[in-house]
Amino acid sequence: MKIIQSAKSINALSVKWRMAGKVISLVPTMGCLHEGHLSLMRKARAVSDKVIVSLFVNPMQFSQGEDFDSYPDQFEKDCELIKNEGVDALFRPTSEEMYNNTFQTGISVESLSKGMCGKDRPGHFDGVATVVAKLFNITCPDSAVFGDKDFQQLVIIRQLVKDLNYNIEIIGAPIVREEDGLAMSSRNLYLDPDGRKCAICLYQAIQASQKIIRTMDKVPAAKIIELTKEIVARAGAELEYAVVVNVSTLMSDEIVNKNSVLALAVKVGQSVRLIDNSKLMV
C-alpha cells in the first residue's frame, strides 16, 4: 500500500489509474479507525478497482473549544488496519498541505447545515463541505463512501455533489454497533465506565421508538421525541437535540413515515458528545 502525503502525488496516481480505466473509490476518514471505518473500506472495495483512504483530522471542521487538539491518534494501528483491508493508497496530508497560509475559500451547503449538529457546532459543516470538495478534487474518485452514522453530514455531502455537479456516486454505509447497541465512534474512547453505560441511551431511544412504530399507526413525531427525552434523562445524559426528519431534506416530519429518521445528539459525562440515528420504519 502506498502512503502519500502530497496532494499532487495522489492526484497524479489517481489520474494514472483513471487513464488506465480503473474505477476509484474514496473513503475519507479522520483516523482512529474502528469496525465502522473498515466496513466503509469493504464497501469501497466491492464497487471499485482502486480504493483510496484519506486520513486527515480536518482543523476547519472543529470549533474553538472542541476536541481538535486532543482528537485521538493511532497512526501505526490505523496503517495496519487499512493495509489488511487491501486498500491501494493512503492519503495522509499535513495541515499545511491542505491549508497553506493564504487559504481562504469556504463552501457552505446552507439550509441543510443550519439545524441539528449545525446548531451545536457552528461552522462545522462548512469545514466538512470544504475538505470533502478538496478531497474529491485531489483524488478524482468515481465514488466515495461515508457512514450513515454521520447522518446530517451524509445528506449535506449528497447535496454538495448535486449542487456543484460532481460526477461522484455517494455511497452510505450502515452504522456498525457494539454488542450493546452503541454506535461505533472514535469518540467512544473518551467515555469512562459510567459514561459508557450511560451512552447506550441513544440506542435504547431508537429501539423504544421503533417498537412503538411497529405497534401503532400514524405515530406523531412529538410522541417519539417525548419518549426519547425521557430515556435520555433517565440515563443521566444531556440531550442536545432529538428530531424526526426526512431522510433527504432534513425537514421535520409531523407524522412518522417510511422516510423518517430519528436523529439524536447527547452529551455524556462532562463533555463527550455522541450522535446516533436510525430510520424509524424498518
Add this chain to the structure above:
Amino acid sequence: MKIIQSAKSINALSVKWRMAGKVISLVPTMGCLHEGHLSLMRKARAVSDKVIVSLFVNPMQFSQGEDFDSYPDQFEKDCELIKNEGVDALFRPTSEEMYNNTFQTGISVESLSKGMCGKDRPGHFDGVATVVAKLFNITCPDSAVFGDKDFQQLVIIRQLVKDLNYNIEIIGAPIVREEDGLAMSSRNLYLDPDGRKCAICLYQAIQASQKIIRTMDKVPAAKIIELTKEIVARAGAELEYAVVVNVSTLMSDEIVNKNSVLALAVKVGQSVRLIDNSKLMV
C-alpha cells in the same frame, strides 16, 4: 460544433475526450461576445485539442437591481462567432439546469472578494466562484481561459483553484481594446454617444499613470490615485474605486512596483458600470 444544454451530456463528452487522451480547455462566457471573448477562444485553441465554450448568464452573480434581466443576448450571432473559432462544443445550460429548486451551496473566496468590485457588488464573487466550480466539475478541463479585464475575478479564480485543489491551469488573456482604448465589454452596448465618449476616461487614467511611472522613480500610489480621480471627474464619470494593488494578493501598494496594478471602476451616465485595469510598469 455540438451545442449541448445538459450538464450530464457535456460531462460525458468531456470524460470521453479525456479517456482518449485529449487536452481540454474551457472558456466560460456570459455570451454577447466581442473580440475579447474571441481572443480567449484562440488562446484556448492554442493550448488544447478540444475547446469548450460555456454560455450562461449566471443569475447568482447578479445582485438585486443589477442588469440580470436586461443583460444583452445575441445567441445566434454568438453561435456564428464561436463556430468560426473552431470551438468543439458549446455548453449552454438553462438556469434550471444549473440551479434546481433545492440548490443551496455557495463558495466564497473570502479575503480577495471583500474590496474593489466586491464592495460595490455584494455576493457577486461568491456567485462567480460557485458557478466556475460547477463549470469546472461539469467540463473537467485541463485549462480554463479568463480575461485580464475582470482582474479581481481572475485573482479570485486562481485562489479558488489553489484552495480547492483543482488540477486546472488558469490562463489569463490580455484586455482587448477599441481603437480609442476603451476595454471591450458586453456592457459597452449600454453606452449612449455621450457615455461612449466619457468612457475613455478609464484608459486615459491608465495611460496618464503609466506616463508618470516611466518618468519618475518610486511613485507613491496616492499620486496615481489622485491623478485618476481628476481625469475621471473631468470626464464627468463617477468613480466607484481606484486602487493600486498587488497583482496576486490585491493588497494595496504604497509605492508603485513591477507587480502593481491600477484597477478602476466608474459609473458612466445613469448606471453603466465599467471597469478597467493595467499593470503600471510595462
